[in-house]
Amino acid sequence: MAGVSKGTVDRVLHNRGKVSPAALEKINEVLNVIDYEPNLIARNLKSTKVYRICVLLPDPVFDPYWLPCVNGIQDAITEFKAYNVVIEIHYFNPESTKSFLKTNETIISQSPDAVLLTPLFHKETIEIINQYDELGIMVNTFNNQVESSSIKSFVGQDLYKSGRVAASLMNLILPKGQIAIIHIDESLKNAVHMQEKERGFRSYFEEKNLSNFSLTTLKVKYSNIETKLPAFINENPDLSGIFITTSKAYQIASTLSNVTDKKIALIGYDLIDKNVSFLNQGLVHFLIHQNQKRQAYLGVSTLADHFIFRKDIPETILLPIDIINVENASFYVS
């Protein structure tokens, strides 16, 4: 259309220089008129470059919470297979920093173009992120946030806000009484995670000046629950609600049903099978859905889109805080 060969057009498109002013002007004019946009698909057809994205994920064997993530990543794998993007999942034991570090070494030996990781262990994460940075490997995170200038992107939820959502629901269920905030975890790797939720939860009650409530924090481990929880209930006869900051609401629900007939409102996180089962039984009132599947999917898909289509990677993606009760749960379980 501009009366020149595709080679000259190519030089204009990619600023490779060596184009006469006359040709440049003519070509730009035509580009404007036809509103030229490159066909992103054809572009990737030629390139022989294979992009490798490694995902560092806690093994769902240790905690079913991570199971949906695998599906999310599987979706991404099939979606991007045709584009020369290889996505690999590497599992580690979420209770072992050693396992975390070892799996990272495996990943580094694969020399990927980018890594998506769940930064469970703060100190170790910072270390390995620096390693990745030096090797020029891009790092995305999801699930929980870690501050580091070397991290390209984070996908997750606003945990403070999700605590507030839980509080607003608790306030709806209960007119008054004592509420326990229970953190359940073997280690304290999720400490910040859980504290943010607690902070949000408390802020709601403080802000609204709801003085007819009293909030107590309780930290237990799985092995502790059966002894600690009954004792706590005996000591606090006024207890009417429990907010569980992790996905382990089912552990509380199951113990609770053996200990007392009292109706205690339970609000927890995540649609894992056991939680949904207690939700359907009416022992858990609300669950907050953290949508791990989508978190994981978005974590890798933004990377793939960046490599293939040169799309920008958003610094932060905050997923909606889904409120789940027995009536709408079925639509969220994938």
Added chain:
Amino acid sequence: MAGVSKGTVDRVLHNRGKVSPAALEKINEVLNVIDYEPNLIARNLKSTKVYRICVLLPDPVFDPYWLPCVNGIQDAITEFKAYNVVIEIHYFNPESTKSFLKTNETIISQSPDAVLLTPLFHKETIEIINQYDELGIMVNTFNNQVESSSIKSFVGQDLYKSGRVAASLMNLILPKGQIAIIHIDESLKNAVHMQEKERGFRSYFEEKNLSNFSLTTLKVKYSNIETKLPAFINENPDLSGIFITTSKAYQIASTLSNVTDKKIALIGYDLIDKNVSFLNQGLVHFLIHQNQKRQAYLGVSTLADHFIFRKDIPETILLPIDIINVENASFYVS
């Protein structure tokens, strides 16, 4: 790898016949070994066929409810542009069956490969669907369901269940009292839509034997509200909750705040600006998000995926029934 030319392989892949048993076996063996899957991108590169998808949408000028759909479709447009898929939006006046029919004629004159429509008018929809069927044009629907064997797919929500979700929330807010189910609409085009929600809402209270509640149905038009609603409130001093089955909760909220100081629980639909504003003011307690944007997006994207990647079109896609209160609303507003 099989010692034959790509032409022969091509004949095997597409069952074009004229292949010797020996070659066929060898080729199939190789295909199995390398786990061959065609590169869907390269396939579409060659094809000069341009797929045309028309979307029949109520003009957002008449009802802002439809505005997010435009964004959803815009997303699909940019996503599928590179694949020779042309997606066009055609607007009609949701208050005029004539406009609906006329816009359909325009669409037919474009002879598209598929149509996505919002079947607001039942009788007229059936008519034009038959027309599309005769012309071999595929029809998808979203927003509300219409029974017809010629419809390929429906994207929407389970309205009965969404009524139940609303009821479960109302039951949480209120201990007892009278609840009004209000249908607001100029015409009765949404009749089935609204009745399903009412049926679900009532079923919840009936099922749970909640005899301390009484439910009343009220049909009003926008022009009626300012006279009918105050009268209704005077006649029913026990009124403590209102369930609005359309996206017009803001109209009730706004009238209500002028009429009475009594705290009446409001539950409605859709995150349109005015509703969210009343949600933030505390006058609306819950909104149910129907996610029209995603409905519209999925409506066209399943079609595009079908044409380009030969993916199956699911008969029904039911989106989750999102529960929105003031604490999590901001994450859903796009």
Added chain:
DNA sequence: AAAAGTAGTGTGTTCGAGCACATTTTTATA
């Protein structure tokens, strides 16, 4: 004046699949 350099431009190949057409091999028939 010949050689070398340089700015500007054009050509050819590749990616993976689809498809029309050409070519070779085998089989059937005169």
Added chain:
DNA sequence: TATAAAAATGTGCTCGAACACACTACTTTT
């Protein structure tokens, strides 16, 4: 055995972009 018909197989081009390389027409250097 020659020859036509049928069966089997191979070749070449295209889609849109990327890029290496070849080429022309001047200008500068030796």
